[in-house]
Amino acid sequence: MRSTEYNRLFFYLFVFLLTLSCGKKMVVWQRIIDRGANEEAVDLLSDGERLIVVGNQDGKGLVEFIDRDGNFLRRQVFSEGKMTSFRGAGLDLKGNLFLCGSVQKNDTSLCLVVKNDLVGRTVWKKGLALGKGSWANGICLIDTNIVICGGVETEKGAEVLVALLNPTGKTLWSRNYSQGEWAEGTKVALAPNRTIILLGKRRDAKNGDIFLLSLKPNGDTIWYRVYDSGGEDTPGDLTVDQFGNIVAVGTAQISDSVRCVLLEYTLDGGVVRKVAYGNNAQAEGKGICLGDKGEIIVCGTLRTPKGGALLVFEYLPNAISVWERQQHIGKDVSGTAVIFAQDVFVAANVTSKSGPGGKDIALTRFAWNKK
Numbered sequence: 001m002r003s004t005e006y007n008r009l010f011f012y013l014f015v016f017l018l019t020l021s022c023g024k025k026m027v028v029w030q031r032i033i034d035r036g037a038n039e040e041a042v043d044l045l046s047d048g049e050r051l052i053v054v055g056n057q058d059g060k061g062l063v064e065f066i067d068r069d070g071n072f073l074r075r076q077v078f079s080e081g082k083m084t085s086f087r088g089a090g091l092d093l094k095g096n097l098f099l100c101g102s103v104q105k106n107d108t109s110l111c112l113v114v115k116n117d118l119v120g121r122t123v124w125k126k127g128l129a130l131g132k133g134s135w136a137n138g139i140c141l142i143d144t145n146i147v148i149c150g151g152v153e154t155e156k157g158a159e160v161l162v163a164l165l166n167p168t169g170k171t172l173w174s175r176n177y178s179q180g181e182w183a184e185g186t187k188v189a190l191a192p193n194r195t196i197i198l199l200g201k202r203r204d205a206k207n208g209d210i211f212l213l214s215l216k217p218n219g220d221t222i223w224y225r226v227y228d229s230g231g232e233d234t235p236g237d238l239t240v241d242q243f244g245n246i247v248a249v250g251t252a253q254i255s256d257s258v259r260c261v262l263l264e265y266t267l268d269g270g271v272v273r274k275v276a277y278g279n280n281a282q283a284e285g286k287g288i289c290l291g292d293k294g295e296i297i298v299c300g301t302l303r304t305p306k307g308g309a310l311l312v313f314e315y316l317p318n319a320i321s322v323w324e325r326q327q328h329i330g331k332d333v334s335g336t337a338v339i340f341a342q343d344v345f346v347a348a349n350v351t352s353k354s355g356p357g358g359k360d361i362a363l364t365r366f367a368w369n370k371k
Helices: 001-021
Strands: 027-033 041-045 050-057 060-067 072-078 083-091 097-105 108-116 122-128 133-142 145-154 159-166 171-177 182-192 197-204 208-215 223-225 232-240 246-254 257-265 269-275 285-288 296-304 307-315 326-327 330-342 344-351 359-366
Touching: 041 083, 041 330, 041 359, 050 083, 050 344, 050 359, 060 097, 083 145, 097 145, 108 145, 108 159, 122 171, 133 159, 133 197, 145 171, 145 197, 159 197, 171 197, 182 232, 197 232, 208 246, 208 257, 223 257, 246 296, 257 296, 296 344, 307 344, 307 359
Parallel strands: 060 083, 083 133, 108 133, 133 182, 159 182, 208 232, 232 285, 257 285, 285 330, 307 330
Antiparallel strands: 027 359, 041 050, 050 060, 060 072, 083 097, 097 108, 097 133, 108 122, 133 145, 145 159, 145 182, 159 171, 182 197, 197 208, 208 223, 232 246, 246 257, 246 285, 257 269, 285 296, 296 307, 296 330, 307 326, 330 344, 344 359
């Protein structure tokens, strides 16, 4: 009889704990951005009150503003020349939005930089004509100046492009950096010691590698590091953590193996660690950000027998367990950008289950709850 009472008590306790856990939603809300065209997300920002999804829609730049509860606020479409493509975005301390990418004009690719104010008015836009063609992938703010990184076509092949613009969009300096047969900068960040940190990709006859480049404020090189897994390596994103370490995420593909890799370096270029997500997990690393207490949060794709699943997790070196979420959306999904604003918000590109494989954007708010 006593054993039966214990079993009944244990059952009620189990139900009570299960009820508590079920009350904590993994997904607070999810919004699909589908305007009847092919949409892709390239960046995700927050000004505290609003989420800003930056992407592209069938040859046009797209910016969509959504509140923290998932409600649509407004949308802007940018069309310059034959083809407009956004690849990166940033916010200054006043809330001005800076967009970078490329625009096709007269069969030439120009590096595009746009400044918008708080209400969506274009303050200025610049098309930088460099080399045989140029484009911007990453952007960050240094005080009131703007740093962009990307690529430029030269007679020798594509080289890394870095440029510094003043608050009015005037080019203060621009430099090309040759890294083998083909190279481009993909993301740029400012380190606590005021150096410029560049993440990028270089390619030779064999495969592509990930590189990190540290520059002085005038563009002079301080150090240069290459990550080569022996296969095809693709950079994702980078940040600088609370200890001043540079943390980058990317993807290493060797034959059929696809690994999400995390690279950590000190500000002077020393290696802290090079690790992969999971023991044998097949995953791609795309986005990275810091939490309000310095937590490092990564997003990407987990490759499963059912297709690509949205993957977002907290990266803790040598941790036994970390905060992690996985979600299947559509036929395939690729987590692209992640931000922390009390909860975790992820922008992902989704392939529809129906139709001829249309592309949509999924914006998901995940509850930041480690219990």
